[in-house]
Amino acid sequence: MQDPVKTAPGAPGALAAPTAPTASSAPRELRFEAQRIAFGPMMFHAAMLLRDLGLLAALKAAHPTGLTASAVAAKAGISAYGARVLLEAGLGMDLVHLAALEDPEGPYRLAPLGAVFLQDPMTRANADFVRDVCYRGMADLGASIREARPAGLEAFGAWPTIYEGLSQLPPKVQESWFRFDHYYSDSAFPAVLPLVFRARPRRLLDVGGNTGRFALQCVRHDPDVQVTLLDLPGQLAKAAENVAAAGFSGRIGGHPLDLLDATQPFPGGFDAVWMSQFLCCFPEEDIVHLLRRGAAALNAGGSLYVLDTYWDRQKTPAAAYCLQATSLYFTALANGTSRMYHSRDLLRCVDAAGLVVEEDVDGLGISHTLFRCRVR
Ligand SMILES: C[S@@+](CC[C@H](N)C(=O)[O-])C[C@H]1O[C@@H](n2cnc3c(N)ncnc32)[C@H](O)[C@@H]1O
Numbered sequence: 264m265q266d267p268v269k270t271a272p273g274a275p276g277a278l279a280a281p282t283a284p285t286a287s288s289a290p291r292e293l294r295f296e297a298q299r300i301a302f303g304p305m306m307f308h309a310a311m312l313l314r315d316l317g318l319l320a321a322l323k324a325a326h327p328t329g330l331t332a333s334a335v336a337a338k339a340g341i342s343a344y345g346a347r348v349l350l351e352a353g354l355g356m357d358l359v360h361l362a363a364l365e366d367p368e369g370p371y372r373l374a375p376l377g378a379v380f381l382q383d384p385m386t387r388a389n390a391d392f393v394r395d396v397c398y399r400g401m402a403d404l405g406a407s408i409r410e411a412r413p414a415g416l417e418a419f420g421a422w423p424t425i426y427e428g429l430s431q432l433p434p435k436v437q438e439s440w441f442r443f444d445h446y447y448s449d450s451a452f453p454a455v456l457p458l459v460f461r462a463r464p465r466r467l468l469d470v471g472g473n474t475g476r477f478a479l480q481c482v483r484h485d486p487d488v489q490v491t492l493l494d495l496p497g498q499l500a501k502a503a504e505n506v507a508a509a510g511f512s513g514r515i516g517g518h519p520l521d522l523l524d525a526t527q528p529f530p531g532g533f534d535a536v537w538m539s540q541f542l543c544c545f546p547e548e549d550i551v552h553l554l555r556r557g558a559a560a561l562n563a564g565g566s567l568y569v570l571d572t573y574w575d576r577q578k579t580p581a582a583a584y585c586l587q588a589t590s591l592y593f594t595a596l597a598n599g600t601s602r603m604y605h606s607r608d609l610l611r612c613v614d615a616a617g618l619v620v621e622e623d624v625d626g627l628g629i630s631h632t633l634f635r636c637r638v639r
Pocket of ligand 1: 426470474477493494521539540
């Protein structure tokens with residue numbers, strides 16, 4: 264197993280201060296970073312409005328000349344006052360630049376960070392997810408931690424976890440949830456298919472198969488494989504629609520169940536059991552049970568695959584930061600007890616479930632690691 268990436272936030276190299284730092288001795292840049300955190304939730308909304316009211320796009324179209332604040336206001340269809348407060352917040356975030364400090368009317372220009380915030384697909388998936396799914400519920404992070412339940416989920420409904428409510432969330436919230444989930448998994452699926460199908464599994468069990476996205480890729484990749492999806496009824500109803508629309512109802516089936524209900528057995532007789540972006544949805548004790556039940560569904564010689572994202576296995580601090588932040592969604596919105604794991608946490612669960620990792624591949628898609636496991 265590889266060592267943690269030294270540049271990941273929280274990695275040993277990043278914390279090597281011999282004595283506790285004090286606020287008064289902190290360099291100016293650190294104090295600025297602290298203010299970014301302090302005002303972050305407010306600036307976030309300003310950044311989203313700069314994006315969604317079209318201010319950043321107007322500045323992009325007018326690059327490099329730029330636009331005055333009143334011209335931006337006219338293009339966005341907002342008041343001059345509204346344009347000025349958003350543009351000035353944008354200056355603070357370095358999303359826009361002002362041609363001359365002495366003239367606050369502008370012209371304003373799109374800054375390099377503004378171009379990333381406007382155009383980068385990962386930033387868009389993350390930002391929409393934070394605004395539409397997480398923002399309101401995140402105010403209940405403290406209650407969620409104290410009570411080990413997703414207290415923030417009450418913003419949407421009275422479900423015990425977000426998974427029971429997923430198919431009933433408001434359309435925009437669902438759209439942002441799925442776009443976030445798919446943004447990450449879609450990047451990894453093409454990379455893992457050759458690894459999973461090297462052993463030519465004939466029957467594959469996709470545990471937490473959601474709306475059938477991976478199953479559809481499997482049946483397109485291998486003409487002989489049959490896939491069974493395990494998930495909650497709401498997700499499987501959506502999966503059945505997708506599978507039928509793609510013409511694969513004969514090769515992809517669904518088995519609705521609450522995977523945490525130990526009285527409901529998994530179906531058996533599979534050459535491969537697949538768990539993608541799934542175990543991060545559970546606390547460690549449930550992960551061990553789910554792995555054991557997955558292992559019991561395997562034919563002799565079969566493999567259990569775990570595809571997930573671990574913050575210690577990331578190539579960049581930005582990727583580790585995204586995962587560490589996503590953990591807070593699991594706490595306040597999803598179930599109050601799971602998180603984006605360190606790889607060692609997950610490997611400990613694999614061992615406790617009586618499995619051994621035979622293959623451990625990092626760098627799949629944007630941020631995924633694949634463990635191929637067999638029964639010990
Ligand atoms: C984060 S999604 C991952 C979906 C998909 N495997 C992927 O890679 O994109 C987790 C899935 O686990 C399912 N799930 C969570 N808790 C469950 C439970 N108790 N019973 C059945 N399915 C559950 C959710 O409904 C969801 O489809």
